[in-house]
Amino acid sequence: MNYFLHISVLLEIYILLALSANQKVGLSGLLTLAQAVFYGVGAYVTAIIITKLGFSYWLALPVALLTCVLAALVFSFIAGKVRDLYFSLATLAIQIIFFSVVYNWVSITNGPYGIAGISSPEILGFKINTPGSFALFGGVWVICVVLFYVWFLKTPLCRMIQATRDDQIAVLSLGKDPNYYKRVSIIISAVIAGVAGTLYATYATYIDPSSFTLDESILILSIVLIGGAGGIIGPISGALIYILLPEALKFMQMPDSVAANMRMIIFGLLLVLIVRFKPKGIFGKYLIQ
Amino acid sequence: MTGIVAQICLNSVVAGLTVSLVAIGFTYIFRVTRVFHLAHGAVYIAGAFSFWWALSQSLGWVGSAAMALSVATILGYIFEKTVYSPLRRNQTNQSISLIASMGLYVVIVNALALLFGNDNKTILDPVTGTIEIGSIILTRVQLIQTVVGITTIAAFFLYLKFTKSNLAMRAVSDNETISKAYGINTEKERTRVFIAGSILACIAAILRTIEVGVDPHAGMGITLTAAVIAILVSRLNALLVIAFTIVLTLLQNTVEWFLDAQWRDGITFLILLVAILFRTEGIISYNLRKDRA
């Protein structure tokens, strides 16, 4: 039972990450290779505020999200300058620089040793520290974000964000600032990824740089592309496939050591096949070109 | 102190020569086919493992090298024919081929990890011995790397000269559609550049393997360095690629020596980020150019 709950928490975190990446990839057409940066910023700021300053989760959360917004502003500056492949490469560079900084800035992040002893959130004196309560807590966050998207996808702002994705020159010719719509999109994406980061830090109670690598960013992007970008169901199903794949492999009596690599082989193959034969992804609304 | 500086410089030139083999391949592939071929790292690592495995099966140095070269070449060829070339025909943009190549990379690296395990594999009968020139030490492995590296680069230049491929490649890299209209077999040029790039990467992989061994993740770092070079060098000029690679390696080694090994990637990619932000033009002129093309 605990194992099932553990899987649920992971699934919830990855759903949040997938939805956050979808905001950039699906709605703004920005193929980012640095989504783990926002995830990492959320997690690290939470960890530092809780362990070093001794504040609670509920104070760490807004500070973490605010830091994510600041990081998002740097991103939107870059998104305003470069496009397509060069945007992807710039984000790749940021991802690697981020990892380098977190790994080396020992006085703040404790470098490769990571930060341990991150205490759990508390609601009205009730401590969220069992897998069950955490699954519930994460579930509430997922529901909030999904509801947000059910509303947001129909708003005029979201329409303009998608218009900017389709043709930013046309947006500009109509007298609207394409960079504003990119900025809003990147900020929303950063905040959701930040939430996932705060959840991860308090759930695992220990974080180190290895959770926020380029591989993780590639993985998050793949989840969105495999599930399909642009909607809500696509990213969620991508996260489901990623999390449930190893369970399916275990079900087929595959030993753990093999299953870990097998999962990535299948996932990589799926990514290549999707890009090659079904570029909209499994449940995608929008064809990334 | 001067001894250390001289030693760092020497090591950087030798290491840079090896890295530049990967970088030349990457740059040519990127500029000619417009594919940002991160799976070049997969070709590299597959070559390295084939070499190590063949050597452990006592196929001898020459036999192992031949086997590694065939594996790498076939892999590069398959990537181009089954993934990149069809994507090109569907006119997808460059980011999509970047993602496809990441998928390929993930598949190959994990397959190798599955077959050989995640630990570092060193060759059983390594080349040992050093040559001392004053206070500077040159290992015999480094000597081999230098000789093979220079020979390979010379061979690459001869290949370009005698096949007249260079001109065709330039034409394709400039404008594939027009090249096609003028009767250049663009498919053939694309295949050639992938094969040549894979051979170069495999030779570099062998040279690295005899020095430090190989693990499934060793391909990413060297490929990313090559990728940075490919962005910085905007022309099809192998000599420029070599020069840039050696300078970058020197910088990386200096950073590693004075700061920490982990800053190495950070600094490298800071350079990339700055280069990307400076080389770009406003979004409009960019798009209008794309429309006219």
Add this chain to the structure above:
Amino acid sequence: MNEILRIENLNKSFDGVTPVKDVSFSVKRQNIVLITGENGAGKTTLFNLVTGLEKPTKGKVHYDGHEITGKSVLEIAKHGIIRLYQQPRLFKNLSVWENLVSAAHENAGNSFLNLVFRNRSVRSEDQKLKKKAIDLLRKFGLEELGDQTAGELSYGQQKLISFCMIAMNGTKLALLDEPFAGLNPQTIDRLSDMIVKMRDEEMTFVIIEHNLTRGLMIADHHIEMKDGRIKTLNDLGKK
């Protein structure tokens, strides 16, 4: 004030070439001005100078009483000068009515803060814009396209929709790059009807067109350019 655009002594030179030399003219409201000339006569550069894509070396551009020389593309577009390129630029993954609503000059729902704090009024404003978009499509006989995805339309349909978008935007001045290129005669008829109709409802057009006969049929003024200068400037005297 009857004058919407005034260009004074506009010059552009770079690397020793001067694609635009001492060009001066003015455009009155609700007029259609046709600019013709051979390739390299400076027509496109002139458009680039007016829309801020390139900065003039010398000279001034006045729009609606304000000087807009050297302002950025966004500022000029915000002032209300729209440029339509030869290729219709639609939002390909959005439906046609969504394209039109996105083109509207003002929509409170485009700001995140308004969405959060004034959700109700934002929603009703958006509904009004949607209605306006559908009315507009009906006016030009395109209502059956309303729910289709823009990217799936034919080239001609996309072109017509892109003109509905400038009508929706309510812009005062539109610069058109070869609006008739690549269209079949029926679509050209429809498009020129649309342009004339829009002109009669307060819009002004400056058009670059190689199809001289077509252009002259709807134009009120004709400017011929050669080697960066204005060669002739004719009032066609329709009004």
